[in-house]
Amino acid sequence: MPVITVREALRQALHDVMQDERVFIIGEDIGHYGSTYGVTAGFLEQYGPERIRDAPIAEAGIVGLAIGAAMAGMRPIAEIMSVNFSLLAFDMLFNHAAKIYSMFGGQMTVPMVLRTTNGWTQLSATHSQSFDAYFAHMPGLKVVAPATPYDMKGLLKAAVEDPDPVVFIEHTLMYTMKGEAPDESYTVPIGKARLAREGRHITVVTYSRMVHLSQQAADILARDGIEVDIIDLRTLRPLDMSLAIESFKKTNRAVVVTEDWQSFGTSAEIAARLYEYGFDYLDAPITRVNFKEVPMPYSKNLELQTVITVDRIVQAIRHALA
């Protein structure tokens, strides 16, 4: 199977779905500028300005127009350059996209995708955030956050084909990551977790970029004979906990690694489900690894102490096994 980057996987998926005339992309700097992270570079030249719509810097408008167009039979992909800017579109997403199908008694659907990206690289407090938990909190939305090129490609196609609004969360530090993905078109189902690594001593439940850091942590621990089960959730809403609970019943210990703030974050929900369904199998408190609870500092020294590192995951796993 070919080895490609996350960026290339996303590009392949987008080229694939663009075969459907109903699909168009709307976002900031996706065309003339050449795309901030290179995902849609060359698309304007190939598909033209009708379908590759460079939008004003107006996030509510980008998402609002995508919702309206979706209601009227299109399959829009709205791109919010950085998840930090998505806050300006939360009214659209929460009060409209998430509600329209149910509030009007199922008369209308909103088959749109919101592509956006988490990430941090000395961008400081307002450009280094994660709102995974906010998105995943809202009934009516579907939320995916894949980790590998294979899943990026398959889940993006699934998201575009889905009749409900889907938030598709990428990560700026993952675009150059490589992995296997077939050339042909395929989908990965929304709402299905996967076993990313098989072990027997402890369960790590995670998603997105943290899957890779957890793998590195597991490699280090393997030298000491510690075998780690890694569950990649892939979808946050609806949350498929079946593999995580199954693994937990086997290992009796768990670490939850999510790249957001701990308080009321995604790790809180994941840990609560493990407690609810795995309480009788519990040998130790569940440990969580998250951002430190501060607005992201600019200084590289402080930033690296705020974010999750492989070393922090290793320590958390050792702690949970102690």
Added chain:
Amino acid sequence: MAQQDNRSNDVAAPAPTLVHGAGPDAATLVDYYRQMVLIRRFEEKCQEMYTRARIGGFLHLYIGEEATGVGAIAALRPEDHIFTHYRDHGHAIARGLDINVLMAELFGKVTGCSKGLGGSMHFADASKNFWGGYAIVGSHLLLAVGVALAMKMQKKDSVVMVFFGDGATNGGEFYEALNFAQLWKLPVVFVCENNLYAMGTPLEVHSAVTEIYRKACAFGMTAERVDGNDLLTMREVSLRAVEHARSGRGPVLLEAMTYRFRGHSAQDTQKYRTREDVERHRSADPIERFRTWLINEGIASAQQLRAISDAIDDQVEASVRFAEDSPEPGYEWIMQAGVYAAPIAVDPPIHGE
């Protein structure tokens, strides 16, 4: 002529005068009267049912503004689209939604237009391109622009008409919507129902520019201020705006001057305006104004119009009976397909039930 402004913003709008060109035939004119009376009687019955606790939540009545909605929607074709705000009863009736399903919606019944899930603020009928009432002030304008974008991309010549109040023209989404629509020359008619109050805050207290149509100047957009209480003027100006949008020349902003006779919602004590003010506006009731005109012009007799009104009373009573006799939605909605068009089952289920 109604004031037109597509260049500068330093011309004050004079009071619009009646415009009656080669207008609709007698039967159509009488039907406009029927629609307005139907809205009025329906709303009065809603107030009564609300007082009797048969209707819950908020109740925002369209009484006093009937000519604006009926006149504007009269300019649309069936394949055109409508978005509106939480004061949506009048637009739904003008679009031809059956008042039985509207009353049932208010009663929270499964036979309601939105299956009892939306209530007063969320009437909708997708089969009539009536995309619904939205209750976050100003934000539905962007959805309307999105439908217009779809129409343009699908090469259809449908127009989108979106209603909102004067209070919706100060938030950012209004400006984003106008910019997108004009930037991409989308077929949208923005209809601002200026009833002089953003809930209970007077126009001059909430908006730096009190002639709302002038806000279109920033986008080089065609805009007009119109007497929204004069049905025929409203219709004519709307027809012109719709034609403009349909021809590919881009969006239009209409500012319809109107007035609601009742409070913002059924709970409103109306401390922000005097009884005299309300009475002064009531004396220019748009329905009475149109009724008098129909009689004076010899288009319909007083008896004929009274017969229409009487029939409407029966129709409204029947809608209450329909709503009362209808079943409520069941719990299965919560546990099943209510939230997603394609629900995805997970194990364990989300509620753990």
